[in-house]
Amino acid sequence: EGMGTTVTALYWLGARVAVVHVGDSRAYLLRDGELSQLTHDHTYVQTLVDAGRISEEEAATHPRRSLLMRALDGVNPVEADLSVREARAGDRYLLCSDGLSGVLSTEEIGILLAEGEPTGCVTRLVDRALEYGAPDNVTVVVADVIDYDLDIADSTILPVVVGAAGELRVRERLPHVEFPLDAQPDPENVAIARERAVAATPESALKVRKREVRRRRWVQWTLSILVILAALAAGIFTGRAWLQHQWYVSVYGNPGTGTVAVYNGIPGSALGFSLSRVITDSHVAVGTLPLFDQELVSKGIPAADENDAARITNELAQRARECQAEVPAAGCPGTPN
Known part of the structure; x- marks a missing residue:
């Protein structure tokens, strides 16, 4: 009781990406070297900034800067901000808690975000926030948009599932959710960790990806056939019932x-x-x-x-x-x- 959480998430829709947001975590987009903030903080101090009563600099040190105007508490309904935009190869997305955005300036985030690959970028951002004495937890997710087609099973790039979704005990409680084959080993299960570690090597990632593609295609074809058969059966049953009354x-x-x-x-x-x-x-x-x-x-x-x-x-x-x-x-x- 009295607890709540924020959520900022990305959802890939083919050539587009959707951003859903509640609270004071943030989403940023780095495109062609320019960093833009995609979300709007749902905080008390942000309403003061929007009204022109205080500046962005004053908001950073305001005593009530952590007061949320919207949050998920599991009890009361909340309206989330939703936006959809085009996804371009080369785009880099950043999701972070206020532990990062509250201590690093937008300019500094942009400089660190533009350097290197995603994992190293996350490490640099977290380390810099901790160096500045971040008073809250620092959560950072960096995702790159790349050209990739499951029908072309020649990529050794594997996604990384992080946070609670990467824990084996959480996955076992969600048997109907299809988690991706990720490159990050799960330390809670040695056998699975070994299998994923092997799958993450360039020599075997292609075989694992092809097996995943074949399995998903088989599931899709099976479901399609079952749907067609069910539709035919329903049509035959309905037609027979109708004929009996003619x-x-x-x-x-x-x-x-x-x-x-x-x-x-x-x-x-x-x-x-x-x-x-x-x-x-x-x-x-x-x-x-x-x-x-x-x-x-x-x-x-x-x-x-x-x-x-x-x-x-x-x-x-x-x-x-x-x-x-x-x-x-x-x-x-x-x-x-």
């Missing part, structure tokens, strides 16, 4: 010698399978019906349900009997038009 009256047998019958389904076939079946054969010869009714039956007479189909059949049977009378009704076979 009724019509038509010819059973050859058009010239067939009889009037009740069908469940619809006329026609699909993939060689009939879409209807005979439910009742009235044994009323179609040829004994009036010519107009013969034409209707040959085309199929739709019915609302089975009872309606039975009613239509009974009416047709009655008209067939009228045509067999001594004086057939008009329109019966053999009578003048």
Whole structure:
């Protein structure tokens, strides 16, 4: 109770990168030698700066500079800042806590961030903040944007998972999260540490990456096939249920010698399978019906349900009997038009 945390995170979206932010940790972007701050501090002193009541220099030494206006406490909802921007090869992103940004100037951060590879850059930033007597924890993450395609499995560059996500006990509690194959050994498990250490060597990283690519493709193909099969099964089930509620009256047998019958389904076939079946054969010869009714039956007479189909059949049977009378009704076979 009374506790809270800040969060500043990056999420890669193909050719774009999203930044989500709550609190006073910061995200920076170093592009073409120019450093820009991507986040806005959610602090009391930042509101004073925004209002023009104090300067940036005064904010750095203000007694209430650590007072947060937004934080994650797990109880109250909080609105996070979200931005999306283009990711370019050569960009370098920095995520840091106020233990770094609170003691180093933007200019000094930019100079240190521009030197060397990410791991050495992190070490220099943390060491410099500690030299300046950082009063809070100093958390630093540096990420470079590189040209990389999983379909081109020839890269020996492996990501590094840091913080709590890099701990084995945390990963075991999240079995459905697919963590990347990272180059940083986990000291909590010797076997896994050895496997990752071997995987991090240039000679074997390619084999491990190809195996990971094949496994992910196999999972993707399997899921795609299962989704297609599920959709087909759902379509067949829905179609069958719909067909069971369709009724019509038509010819059973050859058009010239067939009889009037009740069908469940619809006329026609699909993939060689009939879409209807005979439910009742009235044994009323179609040829004994009036010519107009013969034409209707040959085309199929739709019915609302089975009872309606039975009613239509009974009416047709009655008209067939009228045509067999001594004086057939008009329109019966053999009578003048």
